[in-house]
Amino acid sequence: MRRNSAGWSRAMGCEGGTSPFPLSISTTLTSTPTNSMSNSTPTRHGFADGYLEFCMMLLRNVYRECKIEEFGEQGFCSLTLLVTHVTCLRDGGLMSEEGGPGSGDGLEGSGCKELVVQLRPGQHALDLEIARAACTTYRCLAPKIRYLDLKLPGGLHAYEMQRLRGTPLSRLRPRCRTLDSDASKKLQRLIADFASIIAQSWSTSSKEATLSRNARADSPMNDATDMLPSCTGRVGSSIINRLRKLASELPDWPLRNRAQATLKAVCGMVGYPVVLNHGDLIPSNILVDEDTWRITGLVDWAEAEMLPFGTCLYGLEYLLGFMDNPLSDGCLQPGGHAVFRYFDIAAELRELFWMRLLDAVPELDGRLRDVKVMRDLGVLLWRGFAWDEGAIDRVVNEVDDAEELVYLRTFLNTS
Structure with missing residues (x-):
């Protein structure tokens, strides 16, 4: 969920005939590569002794005449590598004969000199259907991906990904409440783009599907709204119990x-659309143009799911402020006190968001209360449960999860 994403012919450790051309995203598509593999990488990503070296050997055979290096920033559930052609592009890209390594038919056919390869353990494999849906719904904001059918050890999976342009918003976001004119204008553009992105999902919503009551026999749906059978992901299938x-x-x-109030409201809602929601819509996963702050991409769709429209609106709050005196590893230091502070213009920016969203989706005007319930649902689901290395089933507490509770209380106390 969060915390810190064409065919291949048989060739040099790569096997399989023609396969689909799935689409998705990586967590660290734009960070700076390091010069070598860090000593902590195999341990951090669960690689057994020798796994990393073997994987690198296979990848070097696939991407001949390319430099492969580890990105400087890594997600917990994957190892992300940057693949760069060391001389110049030939034949239109980094892919080769008949769609294999070196031909112009793959992700690099557009002339890009870089791509990303991500290695993921089996328990954190990407859902390629969700990945395709991300590109269908959000078009150029979600980069292309294809599965690499390599014989990797330990149940590891490899994915080749397009590298998106842009800088993570987390590197640019102001850390003071009062903003100058330039920063204010950048935030206004950012919020307007964010509203447009949220509106894009409405047009692809599964409204018809939500009117069906084909619930699974093992789902606790006896007292739930009619939309929830369409929420079949890890979180969506357990909304009521959560x-x-x-x-x-x-x-x-x-x-x-x-x-409890959110539970009651969700259970009483009918005919509400279910859409693809990003699983971790935070500043580090939002790419922007450094000069304008227009949104250029969204990364890390690994935890995306079909959920009620608006569930990802917790992401708006991150754009309206910043964490002051950050916590260390989620725990308050002796004498420390963390506060999420909103910018002085946060109220104006929030109003701008809702105005732009309603302009794009006028039919939402009669369901704003429902949308805000789903916004609360997202805050509760994303900040009410601890990450715990991906377990996401333990409710946060005061001792272990101070940072989560700062976000949870602050976001629920605003509107």
């Missing part, structure tokens, strides 16, 4: 009460 868990286990009464 809200119940939050309503009973969150650390204080106001939070438990908010979870």
